[in-house]
Amino acid sequence: MGLAGPLDALDFSALGSLLRLNLSYNQLGGAIPPTISALSRLVSLDLTSNQFTSKIPVGMGSMKELRFLSLSQNQMVGAIPPSLSNLTGLVSLHLEDNKLVGVIPKGLGRLHELMYLNIGVNNLSGSIRLKNLTKLRFLALYQNQLSGPIPFEIGNLIEVTNLYFSENLLTSSIPSSIVNMTKLESLYLWGNQLSGFIPLKIGNLIKVTDLLLSKNLLIGPIPSSIGNMTKLNILYLQDNQLSGFIPLEIWNLIEVTDLALLKNQLSGPIPSLIGNMTKLKKLGVLDNQLSGPLPVEINNITGLTYLVLSNNNFVGYLPSDICKGGALQYFILSMNNFQGPIPTTLKNCTTLERVRLEHNQLTGDVSQCLGMYPHLYYMDLSFNLLSGTLPPDWARWHNLTLFRISNNNITGVIPTEFGQLTKLRELDLSSNYLQGEIPKSFGSLTLLYNLSLGNNQLVGQVPSEFGMLTNLELLDLSSNNLAGRIPDQLGNCMKLRSLKLNNNNFSGTIPLAIGNLVDLQDTFDVSHNSLTGEIPSQLSKLVMLQSLNLSH
Structure with a gap:
């Protein structure tokens, strides 16, 4: 509905027979009138998703017949009134998504009939004091500042089936008593400061489908009892300090769709048992100390969309049919010791969006293993041993914003067609064996902020069209065989912070327009060229410059 304005127009005292009042999902605002407490027979009051900005009226505590009360998704301020503790028949209390402050009233522990309590997304502080609500089924305190x-x-x-304590300031260890809550289906404790070990018997919670303990300070091994939680769909343990091998039992959790173990201190291999997890869609284990080859059984997971294994010690070849199901979107295996070619089957993996294979020992002709990716926006193949040429067809990656293939053995010329990659913001082709001229079509790449072509065998002049790259911050053309004059048009690249033109064959004078580049702060290097003439006084305008090299 689109009802707006305050509630003052209603004479609540005249509505004494009202049992249910539902004004949810409107645009009502202002204060909730204290006179609302005149609705003494009211059983259900729903003001969800409006624009109320007042404190919760203290008088609501006299509405003793209330069983359902929702003030969620407003802009309510102030503390939760202790008077709400008088609503002893209350079954559902929803105050989430407001601006409430202060502590949780101790008296709420007297609401023994309460089954649903949601006070998440507020600014509540202090400790959790709700231990006597033994009929609770749903308890949500997430996104507050609760501590202790x-x-x-x-x-x-x-009786609780859903427990949401995430994104608070909770400390100490996860109490071992939590394993007695055997009806739990969702357990969200992530984003706190919880420490110590994961309870050894957490596997008693066999009905849990979502277990999120990430972004805490948990230590020690992952309990093997987690293998008993056969209904798990989501297991998030990332961003902790967990160590040891990943228990073999985890790889038998065949219902898991999301498994995140990244940013821990886990070691050992990924076993062939991973092939049992055929429902897995997302696997993240980056920033650990995992080792060994990737088992070929990972190819059985045909619905895999996210594979993130970066910054480990994996070795061996990449799985040949990793995109067998045609679903892979994120293929992130950087900073390992993988070797051999990029699988040719990746050529038909049209779902790819983000590919990071940098800092490995991959070999082979890169032009033969990559295909057409209409959704690709990030490709990093740098720091490998790849060879071959840059195919013009790659210009059809129209959504590409970053492309790095530096520090490889790429030969041939830079395709003129790359000027069609108009969404590019970073292009790094440095430290290869590229020849020929820099395409004038690069003048169309107006979103570029980083262009690195250094340490190749490029010849010819710097295209004057570079003057249209007004978002450029980093330009590196060093260590090539470029010649001619440094174009005046570079003075239009007003956002440049670093400009490296050293170790080329440039002649003529330093353009006066370089003095326009007042944001230059890292480097201006034109050393090891054949420049002549005087040093332009305009360089004195580069007041933030930290490194200036005009030698040789």
């Missing part, structure tokens, strides 16, 4: 330990008595809430 999770009370041991939480284990008494054995």
Whole structure:
């Protein structure tokens, strides 16, 4: 609905027979009138998703017949009134997504009939004091500033199916009593400061489908009992300090779709058992100490969309049929010790969006293993041993914003067609064996902020069209065989912070227009050229410049 304005127009005292009032999902605003407490027979009050900005009226605590109360998704301020503790028949209380402050009233623990409590997304502080609500089924305190330990008595809430304590400031260890909450289906404790070990018997929670313990300070091994949680769909343990091998039992959790173990200190191999996880869609283990080859059984996971294994110690060849199901979007295997060619089957993986294979020992002709990727926006193949030429067809990666293939053995010329990659923001072809001229078509790449072509065998002049690259911040053309004059048009690249033209065959004078580049702060290097004439006084305008090299 589109109802707006305040509630003052209603004479609540005249509506004494009202049992249910639902004004949710409107645009009502202002204060909730204190006179609303005149609705003494009201059983259900729903003001969800409006624009109320007042405190919660203290008088609401006198509405003793209330069973359902929702003030969620407003802009309510102030503290939760202790008077709400008088609503002893309340079954559902929803105050989430407001601007409430202060502590959770201790008296809420007297609401023994309460089954649903959601006070997430506020600014509440202090400790959790709800241990006596033994009929609770749904408890959400997420996105607040609650602190202190999770009370041991939480284990008494054995009817709870959904527990959301994420994004608070909770400390100490996860209480072992939590394993008594055997009806739990969702357990969200991520984004706190919880420390210590994951409870050894957490596998008692066999009904849990979502287990999120990430972004804490947890240490020690992953308990093998997690293997008993056979209904798990989502397992997030990333951003902790977990160590040891990944338990073999985890790889038998055949219902898991999302497995995130990244940013820990885990070691050992990924076993062939991973082939059992045929429903897996996302696997993230980057920033660990995992080793060994990737088992070929990973090819069985045909629905895999995210494979993120960066910054480990993996070795061997890349799996030949990694995109067998045609679903892979993120293929992130950088900073390992993989060798051999990029699988040719990747050529038909048209779903790819982000590919990072940099800092490995990959070999082979790169022009033969990559295909047409209409959704690709990020490709990094740098720091490998790849060879071959840059195919003009790659210009059909129209959504590409970053392309790096530096520090390889790429030969041939830079295709003129690359000027069609108009969404590019970073292009790094440096440290290869590229020949020929820099295409004038690069003048169309007006979103570029980093263009690195250094350490190749490029010849000819710098295209004057570079003057149209007004977003350029980093330009490196060093260590080539470029000649002619440095174009005045570079003075139009007003955002340049680093300009490297050293170790070429440039002649003539330093353009006066370089003095326009007042944002130059890192480097201006034209050393080892054949420049003549005087040093332009305009260079004195480069007041932020830290490194100036005009030698040789």
